[in-house]
Amino acid sequence: MALDNKKIKNNREDKMIKKLNNTESQNGTNLEDDWDNFVQEEGLIDYNKIPLKRAEIKGWVKFAFWFLRIYIVVMIVLVIIGFSRIH
Amino acid sequence: MKDMKDIKDKLDELPIDIKLRAVDRLKIHIMRQKYGYFSRLCLLLSLIGPGILVMIADNDAGGVITYAQTGSIFGLGFFIPFMVLMLPVAYIVQEMTVRLGAVTHRGHAEMIWKRYGKFWGAFSLADLVIANILTLITEFIGITLGMQFFGVSPVVSSIVALIVVFSIQLFLRYYTWEWISLSIAALNLIFVPLVFFVPHLHWNAVADSFKTWHISGGVSSLFIYVVLANLGTTIAPWMLFFQQSSVVDKGLTVKDIRDGQIDTFVGSFFMVAVAIAIVIITGSVVHGVQGSSNMSIDQILHIISIKMGIIPMKLFALGLIEAGLIATIAISASTSWAAGEALGWPKSINLPPLQGWYFYLPGLISVLIAGGVVLIPNIPLGFLNLTVQVVASIFMPAAMLFLLLLLNDKEIMGEHTNKKWQNISAFIIVGFLIIMNGLYGITVVFPHIFG
Numbered sequence: 001m002a003l004d005n006k007k008i009k010n011n012r013e014d015k016m017i018k019k020l021n022n023t024e025s026q027n028g029t030n031l032e033d034d035w036d037n038f039v040q041e042e043g044l045i046d047y048n049k050i051p052l053k054r055a056e057i058k059g060w061v062k063f064a065f066w067f068l069r070i071y072i073v074v075m076i077v078l079v080i081i082g083f084s085r086i087h
Numbered sequence: 088m089k090d091m092k093d094i095k096d097k098l099d100e101l102p103i104d105i106k107l108r109a110v111d112r113l114k115i116h117i118m119r120q121k122y123g124y125f126s127r128l129c130l131l132l133s134l135i136g137p138g139i140l141v142m143i144a145d146n147d148a149g150g151v152i153t154y155a156q157t158g159s160i161f162g163l164g165f166f167i168p169f170m171v172l173m174l175p176v177a178y179i180v181q182e183m184t185v186r187l188g189a190v191t192h193r194g195h196a197e198m199i200w201k202r203y204g205k206f207w208g209a210f211s212l213a214d215l216v217i218a219n220i221l222t223l224i225t226e227f228i229g230i231t232l233g234m235q236f237f238g239v240s241p242v243v244s245s246i247v248a249l250i251v252v253f254s255i256q257l258f259l260r261y262y263t264w265e266w267i268s269l270s271i272a273a274l275n276l277i278f279v280p281l282v283f284f285v286p287h288l289h290w291n292a293v294a295d296s297f298k299t300w301h302i303s304g305g306v307s308s309l310f311i312y313v314v315l316a317n318l319g320t321t322i323a324p325w326m327l328f329f330q331q332s333s334v335v336d337k338g339l340t341v342k343d344i345r346d347g348q349i350d351t352f353v354g355s356f357f358m359v360a361v362a363i364a365i366v367i368i369t370g371s372v373v374h375g376v377q378g379s380s381n382m383s384i385d386q387i388l389h390i391i392s393i394k395m396g397i398i399p400m401k402l403f404a405l406g407l408i409e410a411g412l413i414a415t416i417a418i419s420a421s422t423s424w425a426a427g428e429a430l431g432w433p434k435s436i437n438l439p440p441l442q443g444w445y446f447y448l449p450g451l452i453s454v455l456i457a458g459g460v461v462l463i464p465n466i467p468l469g470f471l472n473l474t475v476q477v478v479a480s481i482f483m484p485a486a487m488l489f490l491l492l493l494l495n496d497k498e499i500m501g502e503h504t505n506k507k508w509q510n511i512s513a514f515i516i517v518g519f520l521i522i523m524n525g526l527y528g529i530t531v532v533f534p535h536i537f538g
Contacts, residue, residue, distance in 0.1 A: 052499075054202065075481045
């Protein structure tokens with residue numbers, strides 16, 4: 001069963017790559033030479049291995065974060081009041 | 088033949104989930120080389136999915152119940168043009184996730200976690216997971232309730248729903264998963280033709296609602312609650328996480344942003360069409376009946392069966408089941424993606440179950456909890472809905488703030504940062520959300536302030 005699945009998958013890949021070899025559809029793009037560029041452009045990279053830089057919090061962003069903290073606290077207080085009235 | 092083998096070898100070098108995505112992207116690459124309207128249409132059809140799926144899943148069981156109750160309380164008036172207004176709201180918010188996903192190739196949880204630190208990352212993840220579990224419970228309530236109209240017991244319907252969701256999540260690769268989910272989602276449109284079964288429907292009243300924006304009973308605490316509930320069903324936190332992760336898992340790139348935008352617009356259109364259809368049905372059939380301002384969904388269905396007939400009522404119930412099922416699939420996927428992104432695990436529906444079991448685990452556990460909780464007798468549905476609403480209300484402005492910060496971050500978005508009109512629109516939406524949440528909070532503390 002697993003072997004059959006592998007065959008099906010391979011057939012799918014074969015068909016795809018045959019299409020790529022078709023000069024009419026290729027339109028000048030040669031994936032064979034340009035594979036790295038294709039992988040890069042399509043984002044086919046393991047992004048877990050590429051670190052993302054921490055954003056600098058300054059200016060109006062700092063203000064926005066303080067507003068968010070206050071908003072959350074106020075909402076939690078309102079929720080506690082609301083729920084205490086239900087029970 | 089030599090280069091064919093080389094490309095195959097290169098594909099084999101990639102991790103399994105990325106390899107499967109590469110095969111799909113090769114297909115897109117080939118389609119992009121062709122010219123002509125038909126080829127362009129085929130390319131568009133291959134690229135659409137996340138937008139339609141998120142918008143239709145947003146018309147979930149809770150959403151269907153909210154729209155039905157909105158119509159039965161307020162009739163044909165304010166909420167019909169209000170729903171039309173929800174189209175640009177949903178589009179503006181969700182379109183940002185398409186650009187963010189396509190440019191960064193990372194999900195929303197990962198972006199918050201890594202860009203703004205562990206505290207906000209953990210806050211967002213915890214809030215999302217709690218809200219998702221509670222929402223999933225309401226989806227299962229919708230599924231079991233709808234199935235009861237077909238004579239199926241809650242235990243059987245809950246188990247069947249669990250098996251269906253587990254199978255779809257675990258055994259399908261992204262491409263197939265998306266098409267099966269879209270096929271289920273198509274059933275959501277069942278509410279639209281049901282409008283034509285409404286006896287003596289006054290289309291003039293529907294048209295007049297756009298002129299008058301009439302609020303039956305005037306502005307009250309109930310009205311504010313219903314506006315907030317409808318806004319809450321239109322833009323929910325899980326939607327941001329879902330669509331961005333879905334865009335990433337599908338492998339959309341900056342070249343596909345235009346198609347992603349079309350996808351999101353079409354999805355928003357379907358969502359609003361379904362919402363309006365439900366409001367028209369219950370606004371015409373249920374509104375005005377004694378006690379219509381405080382009816383449960385089974386009472387609404389009962390009145391639909393009396394006034395429209397058994398078949399329209401069963402189709403409505405079928406729509407409710409579908410709404411619960413598609414939302415369960417989408418919400419559990421959003422939990423899995425978010426947990427994977429935050430914790431740095433491989434995160435793709437392309438992962439085979441044995442290799443990616445830890446990716447699927449958070450989503451499936453939340454489904455299991457919801458499927459079990461719903462079987463508890465006399466579950467407080469009203470309390471649950473309120474809690475979902477509250478958690479989402481606290482979280483949504485926070486999630487929107489992170490979205491706006493990320494979309495204005497030139498370092499990561501480059502030329503794809505928000506334009507001025509997008510920022511203004513998004514700020515208006517966040518502002519409206521905060522004001523409505525504030526007003527609702529005030530009505531909680533002072534219940535009779537608006538009468």
